[in-house]
Amino acid sequence: MSVGLLFDSTRCIGCGACSAACKEANDLPLPIEDHTTAYTWTVVEDVGGAKIRRLCFHCAEPTCVSVCPVAALQKTAAGPVVYDPQRCIGCRYCIMACPFGVPKYQWDQPVPIVGKCILCAGRVAQGLPTACAAVCPTGATLFGEHGSLLREARKRIAATPDRYVDHVYGANEAGGTSVLMLAAVPFAELGMKTDVPRQPLPLLTWNVLSKIPSFVGVWGVLLLGIHWITKRREEVSAYEAPQREKER
């Protein structure tokens, strides 16, 4: 079973309780900035009266995990894409790779690393909801099993189609994400990326990388074999040269 969040923009009042709880649960330094940073993992933005949360989407097949050269980022079976600051070397490859622009860099540090929402992996492992969902006073952020959240999102659109745009953001984006969103206005107007590919991005490189071991193996054996045969023929020919001279 994997968990996730459902954020319903139409129920959000922008009180900021999610940001406050996130800071507290993850021991992040204050203040709460007006955009996500390496120290502020979630914020609520007001876009023309509509409220939209910024946080990691926790892709089913995360590009950040795929590109991280030291495996500092990992997708857990429970759903969260977790992050090990001890392993991070600060290369920023994940920042380049993320289709949603989520990971942020500690630009103020002499030896910076990356920071992003980890879906309260510690709390989730204890059976608790994420901090943001636990404190939300309107139920705009719901925590639950991913499948049931997706059904709930589709049910809400079907029940009140005039209240929502017919789009569950995160259902298909980048191959599906653990965080789902509903809104009354098109997501592009809320500053969300709508050109995200529908298939998992790690597939792009996996299609090539997965063939490399067999490629190296087959060509390695083949070329070594040709080299051995050629070399052997030269040695034999050199060895037999005096005999051929004698016979002449």
Added chain:
Amino acid sequence: MRVAYFPSRGVCTMESRTLLCCLLFAFVFAATWGATPLAAEEGAPEVRLPADVTYRSAENSPGPVVFSHTVHVPLAGDRCVACHPALFPILRPTEKITHAEMSAGKKCGACHDGVAASGVEDDCAHCHGSGEKP
């Protein structure tokens, strides 16, 4: 003046017509109002604030303090971040608040400084056992 509403029958007078209209209006109004409660706020999210917090009294306290989110949240412009988590943790309850730290501008004292809101040394009964809650 008596005017027949249905002249052929001659049973409806002005008074009965007025009464009929009033009843009809009342019925339609009640039906509409009852069918769509909070029609004016349709679509507005329901906000469930935490229950009132009663703080344990210290010795020599004039009375227990009851904190109400319902009173304070609108005053903070519906911004939870006005107090959380800088002044009070949001996930854990605040166990202890002392007058010393409030006077130093922490906890309640951040707003209750005698300028933005009543000062914490001004009126004991304002917070302590004000009678709103036991």
